[in-house]
Amino acid sequence: MEKPIARDWYEVIPFSDNISLIREKHVADWLRCNMWHVRGRDRDLIIDTGMGLRPLVEEVVSLTERPLTAIMTHCHFDHAGGLHQFEHRCGHPREAQVIAEPTAANTVADTGYVRAETFTALPYEGFRHEDYVVKPAPLTQLLDEGDIIDLGNRVFKVFHMPGHSPGSIALFEEGTGILFSGDVVYDGDLLDTLYHSDPEQFKASLRRVQELPLRTIHGGHYPSFGKQRLSEIIEGYFSGHQRIKNSADWVRDNLS
Numbered sequence: 001m002e003k004p005i006a007r008d009w010y011e012v013i014p015f016s017d018n019i020s021l022i023r024e025k026h027v028a029d030w031l032r033c034n035m036w037h038v039r040g041r042d043r044d045l046i047i048d049t050g051m052g053l054r055p056l057v058e059e060v061v062s063l064t065e066r067p068l069t070a071i072m073t074h075c076h077f078d079h080a081g082g083l084h085q086f087e088h089r090c091g092h093p094r095e096a097q098v099i100a101e102p103t104a105a106n107t108v109a110d111t112g113y114v115r116a117e118t119f120t121a122l123p124y125e126g127f128r129h130e131d132y133v134v135k136p137a138p139l140t141q142l143l144d145e146g147d148i149i150d151l152g153n154r155v156f157k158v159f160h161m162p163g164h165s166p167g168s169i170a171l172f173e174e175g176t177g178i179l180f181s182g183d184v185v186y187d188g189d190l191l192d193t194l195y196h197s198d199p200e201q202f203k204a205s206l207r208r209v210q211e212l213p214l215r216t217i218h219g220g221h222y223p224s225f226g227k228q229r230l231s232e233i234i235e236g237y238f239s240g241h242q243r244i245k246n247s248a249d250w251v252r253d254n255l256s
Contacts, residue, residue, distance in 0.1 A: 040151020073182025163202025177215030186219025
């Protein structure tokens with residue numbers, strides 16, 4: 001049966017602390033990334049931009065109130081596909097070349113995650129998952145360890161947390177204990193077997209996360225969680241139970 005064209009591609013879920021979760025509602029929940037909208041006094045943040053299949057700013061009205069800074073926690077297709085839609089684009093220098101010259105291989109869009117079953121509806125007429133590509137989005141600002149992002153009334157510190165990818169970053173707000181962790185950690189099986197992953201660096205990054213005085217972790221996928229759940233996830237990863245060993249097997253299991 002032919003899939004319908006989606007009327008609404010994005011959904012917005014308000015959180016406390018002037019934070020909203022934006023999701024591509026017709027992308028399978030085992031793949032779709034969490035896009036975070038953080039409202040500040042002088043400027044707003046968009047942390048990750050999804051697959052970029054529909055114009056995010058035009059379709060999410062709340063994104064037009066203040067200037068926007070879009071931050072790429074890492075260069076994978078499900079997190080950076082919409083980055084080209086923004087004028088102010090930030091990310092780590094280790095992945096600047098990837099997002100400037102993206103391919104299916106270097107954004108891991110060719111690893112079996114983009115398939116017909118990924119979508120419950122189509123973003124536009126004529127869409128074919130086989131043709132999906134990430135559009136070039138040269139970074140306008142580089143972010144590295146210790147950099148500060150100031151929104152006027154709230155401040156986030158950048159942590160370089162490699163392992164899942166070489167340029168993975170997380171954003172920490174000390175005053176609230178909030179961490180936007182990208183794919184460094186989320187409430188699901190963690191992935192360290194991609195072409196540029198490094199399991200030993202990943203372990204070191206997870207240890208760093210454990211040391212932070214956290215209250216809430218807003219991950220790159222799945223629901224947000226607290227400090228106790230963080231310890232359980234990390235312990236599960238170190239024991240080998242909460243780790244994706246083979247992406248193809250993992251996708252097949254989620255489809256069954």
